[in-house]
Amino acid sequence: MTTLRTLRALALAGVAFAIAQGGAMAQTVELNLWSELSAPPESTVLNKAVEMFNAANPDIVVKHTAFENTAYETALRTAFAGGTPPDIAEVNAGSNAFQYAQSGQLLDLTDFVTPIEAKLRPGLETMYQYDGKSYGVLWGLKVGNILYYNPKMLEEQGVDPASLATWEGFMDASQTFLDAGITPIAFGDRDQWTGNHYFNHILHGVLSKDEYDRIGLQTLDPSVTSDIKWSDEKPVRAWELFKAVADAGYFTPGYLSDDNDTAAGLFFSGRAPFYSTGSWGVGMAKGAGAEDVALTLFPPVADSPEPTAIVTNSLLFTIPSTTKDADAAKRFLEFLTSEEVQKLYVEENFDLSPYNYDMSSWTMDPMLRQVSDLLENAQNASPFLDMIEDVQCMQENVNEANVAVLTGDLSPQDAGDMHQECVDDLRASRNW
Amino acid sequence: MRRSGRTKFHIWLLLPAFTFYTVFWIVPAVVAFLSSFTQWNGVSLASIRWVGLANYVELFDDRWFWNALRNNLLFVAVVLCAIIVLGMTYALILNARPRGHSVFSTIFFIPIVLSSVVIGLLFTQMLSPTVGLVGPALSALGVPGVAEHQWLGSRDTALPMIMMVYVWQQLGFAILLLLAGLQTIPNDYIEAARVDGASAWNITRHITLPLMRPVLTVVIVLVTTNAFLLFDLVVVMTNGGPFHASEVLSVFMYSEAFLKGNPGYGTAIAMMLFVIVLCVSVIQLALSGRGQKAA
Amino acid sequence: MFKSLPLAVRIAAYFLLLALAVSIVLPFLWMIATALKTTAEISQSPFSLPAAPNFGVFIDAWQQGNFTRLYLNSLGITALSVTGLIAFCSAAGYALAHFQFRGREALFLYFLAGMMIPPQVILVPSFKIMATLGLVNTYWAVILTYFAWVPFAIFFFRAYFAGIPRELAEAARVEGVSEWNIFTRIMLPLAKPAMATVGIVYFIWIFNDFMWPLIYLNDQSLRTVTLGMMAFQGSHAALMNLKVAALLLATAPPLIVFLLFRRQIQNGLIEGALKA
Structure with a gap:
């Protein structure tokens, strides 16, 4: 008898639970975020941002699944190929x-995205605009072309950090160390x-922003053409400079x-x-608990057309077309760009924000502040080359x-010739 | 009645294993086989195109395919010879039961229980000229020129180093099997030969080795199959580099399918690998079968 | 027998034995010594013994790598997979060894063919199947995949059951014992040694597996030891002692299992390979 009663109680509880669930389901939409x-x-x-959003929006539940990189x-x-993408997807x-x-x-x-663009730092649109359309909002901003150095070691060898402003100065400083027996x-x-x-950063210093963006984007965007070929003097010079570092013996012995x-x-x-x-080196x-660390912009060649330009990288939050509720997803995306979330991101993450909020009152690591200053003072910003060139040519001809x-x-x-051949073939095969 | 009950029973016994194996291993393999006749970007099934044998034709023109195949064959040949020769040597020594033989055989077997990933990381660390053990050891021995050598970063030594680590990892297993084979040889044979005045070498050459044929066949087939499918160790130690120098077929496949976004081409490479392994195994088994009949 | 060999041969033999043994033991000693040193010590004197051994490094690595979670995941997945495999494959091996039916040999070859398929080939299609079943990012995705690792176990159980005389089952049948009871009450108890071997061998394989957890278990709370250890290597770049300590923590379970069950593994593998 007791067993029967227990069973009945359990069954009732189950029904009640199911009803409660059903009731809750009717009001909220659950969005999968990957x-x-x-x-x-x-x-x-x-x-944290997801929690904050869920608390502020009782009708939406964002469920975050994090994948190993x-x-x-x-x-x-x-x-995507199987037709079952999440409702919101983070992509590079x-x-x-x-x-x-x-x-x-x-x-x-x-x-x-257009109204959000008003608060975006200039020059970052290339990262999410394709064929004139925008496909997502940026979250976080990393700066790529940074050189870290050990100020104590520089002082010991009498090398002035200011000499690292140009590639040539950087090479001279490297020679000083090599002469002293330090790789x-x-x-x-x-x-x-x-x-x-x-190679990316050396090339970026050799070219202007327009030249740099075009030489990459010509493989992604039919409407973009490049005056400079990979086999031309400037890109080949970038390869030569890169090779010269190895030939001079400046790279640590295990460099390959x-x-x-x-x-x-080692550093x-x-x-x-x-x-x-990149700027993630600050984190x-x-x-690593390293104390003797300082940073400067990756040294551009002395005759660089835009010596203070920046190479950047960011994550993009997109909405797959199969999403359950596009409006709810957009509300979450907008929330990610809010000052509240961006401040949280910058303060806890050793990273910058792609948005123009006043950061003077935010708690930031001094080195990160310095990166932020580099960004403020930059002539312009471009994405990494691997973000603006098709992987078909990038993997083989750069990686x-x-x-x-x-x-x-x-x-x-040879490297330049091969690369140009790949680009020509790719554009021809797509009838561009 | 019971007869029919019995015939049904084996189906129930086989069903679970058959189901899991078919659904989660064979079906994916068949899908992979079919996709080797297609071209698509790996992102949208809408982009999928049936291209017939185009992927296979392209393979024959791809110098990196031949490079990977050459590396793979070289790897298998060297590793197989080394494992058989060393394995047989150690098995013969241990079979003579020197003092401490059981401690030695336990130690020899340790690498086989470690994952390839761990072994790869360990040797990558040790071989690195900057943080390793080998570089400082060489400079302490007074050969500083070699101390800075990039064992895994140089065209001439990257693949040989992986071969060495692979032999280190797999040798214990071969020794174990060969030793077991030696122990099944009746002592009378050897005693009789010794009474007849045969030398130790002649006993090994004319009695032990022929009797070991079946065991040797098993070891050869196992080592060959495993060595052809080599993947983890290369990915962890060199990633196929420097510039394809240590790239084997499975790594080449992975890089085409996942890094360059050509899944169709990648599976075509994998199918070639499957066919090669199958052929080599069948040939080895056939050869050993004929040898047995002749003997 | 060894003593009857010429002295030179004996010396050479010992030299070979010691050389291989040292090459295996040395890396372990190096790992232990490195883990116990400070980072400064490691770079200045790579060969010396640690001046002041810091055993706390293992606790640090354990905590920072969240090894409790990793171990629970790995052991849970491994235990469940191995139990399932033993159950299914002992049944299949018994059927293949003791029952006469059409296509028996073909079925056996079908089960063996899987050994020759490079696992990287089926990565993408397998992922698709798991995604369709909604199992990605659950323990079941890897467990079901391991359930498909039947070739070696079936091969092994079949050989083992073939060595048990059929008369045993026939006698029971005459007595009127049901097929199910013959299998579970007579055959399985006899196959205990084989089950132990298969269990231990698969424990080591599954515990060490890297690829399937890598693609299926993305959620950090689901990670296995091998996966977590790899992530740890990446996030502790400059702390060589911690990295090596984590490496040692990840190698410990298979090594302990091996040392405890050495005889069984060795005999089991020999039987498995030689009964071909």
Whole structure:
């Protein structure tokens, strides 16, 4: 008898629960949000933002699923291909987002984004505009072309940090260290993207913004053409300068076999005075507990047309066209751009904001402030090359080629010729 | 009645394993096979196009395919020879039961229980000229020129280093199997030969090795299959670099399908790999079968 | 027998044995010594023993890497997968060894063919199946994948059951024992050693697996030891001692299982490979 009563009670409770659920379901919409922000501090900030949004909007429940970085690309591609993407998707701004836009899988958000653009820093539109339409809102801003140095080691060798303002000065300083028996530049190109970034920044210094943007975008946008070919003097000069660093012996001995983390470790433990990585290096320095760290802009060549220009990178929050509720999703996107959330992001994340809020009262790491000043004083900003060039040409001719140039398998001119051939073939195959 | 009940029973026994294996292993493999005849961007199924044999034709013109195939064959050949020769040597030594043989065989087996990822990370660290063990050791020994050598970052040494680590990892397993094979050989044979005055070398050459044939076949087939499918170790240690120098087929496939966004082309490479492994295994088994009949 | 060999051969043999043993033990000693040193010590004197061994590094690595969570995930996934595999594959192996039916040999070959498929090939289609089933980012995605790792276990159980005389089951049938009871009451108890071997071997394989957790278990709370350890390597760039400590923490379980069950693993693998 008791068993029966218990069972009946359980059944009733179950029914009641189901009704309650049904009632709640009728009023709220649940939005799935996917991102690759799976590690603190980035994940913490986004989770906080989601919580804040859910609390302020009782009719919407955003559910965040964080993916491990390397797996995210596979997961998202497969979900899109299978027709089951999330309601809101974080993607890398630029070419990565454009491939989804190209195949019609993202909502055109032009009307929604236009008012938000008013508070955006200038020059960042290339990261989310494709074919004249806008496909998402930016979250966070990273600066790529930064050189970190160890001020204590520079002082010991009598090198003035101001001499790092040009590439030539940087090379002279490197020679000073080499002469003193210290290999100057911590670098590990095992995973290829580090060499890609080096080449990226050297090239960016050699070209003007217009030239730089066009030479990349010509593979993504049918309407863009480039006066400069990869086989021309300027891009080849960038390869030559890159190769010269290795030939001079400035890179740490494991430069082809170490990964980026190992190289960073060499710099943070005071074994090499120079290391180049993006603004995320500020957070890495904190994590490593390194104290003797200072930064400056990645040195452009002395004859650079725009020596203070910046290379940037950002994440884009997009709405896949299969979303459950586009209006609810837009409300979340707008919330992400609010001052409240951006302040949270900057203060906890060692990162900058793509929006023009007054940051003077925000709590920021001094080094991050310095990056922010570099950004304020920059002539202009461009995305990373890998964000504005089609992966079909980028992977082989920058990622793989940069290693080949260092090993001598490709001469700088060969690298340029191959790259141009790929671009020509790609445009021809698409009838552009 | 019972007869029919019994015939049904084996179906129930087989059903769970068959279902999981078919749904989660064979069906994906068949889908992969079909997608090797297509071209698409990996993002939108709307972009999928049936291209027939185009991917396979393209493979034959792709110098990086031949490069990966060459590396793969070289890898398998070197690693197989090394494992068989070293494995047999160590098995013969251990079979003679020197003092401490069981401690040695336990130690030799340790690498096989570690994951390739851990082993890869460990050796990458040790071989690095900046943070490693090998560089400082060489400079302490008075060869500072070699101390800065990038073992994994140089065209000449990257693949050989991976071969070495692979042999290190797999040798214990081969020793174990070969030792077990040696222990099944009846002692009488050897004793009889010894009484007849045969030398140790002649006993090994004319009695032990022929009797070991079946075990050797198993070891050869297992090592060959595993070595062809090599992936983790390369990805962790060199990522196929520098500039394709240590790229094997599975890594080449991964980079085409996932990094360059050509899933159709990638699966075509994978299918070639499958066919090669299948052929090599069948040939090896056929050869050993014929040898057995002849003997 | 060893003593009867010439002295030179014996010396050479010992040299070879010691060389291989040292090459295996040395990296472990290096890892332990490195973990116990300070970062400054590591770069200045890579060979020396730690001046003041810092055992706290393991606790730091454990806490920062959230190894409690990682271990619970890994052990849970491994235990469930191994139990399932033993259940399904012992049944299938028994059926293939003791029952006569049409297509038996073909079915056996079908089960073996999976060994030759490079797992990277089926990555994308498998992911699609799991996504369709809504299982991505759940433990089930990896567990179901491991349930498909049947070839070796079926191969092994079939060989083992083939060694059990059929008369045993026939006698029970005459007594009127049901097929189910013959399998569970007579055959499975006899197959305990085989189950132990398969269990241990698969424990090591599944615990060490990296690729499937990498693509299916993205949520940080679901990560396995191998996955978490990789992420740890990336986020502690400059702290060599912590990185190595995490590496040691990740190798511990398979190593302990191996040392505890050494005999069973060795004998099991030998049988499995030799009964071909």
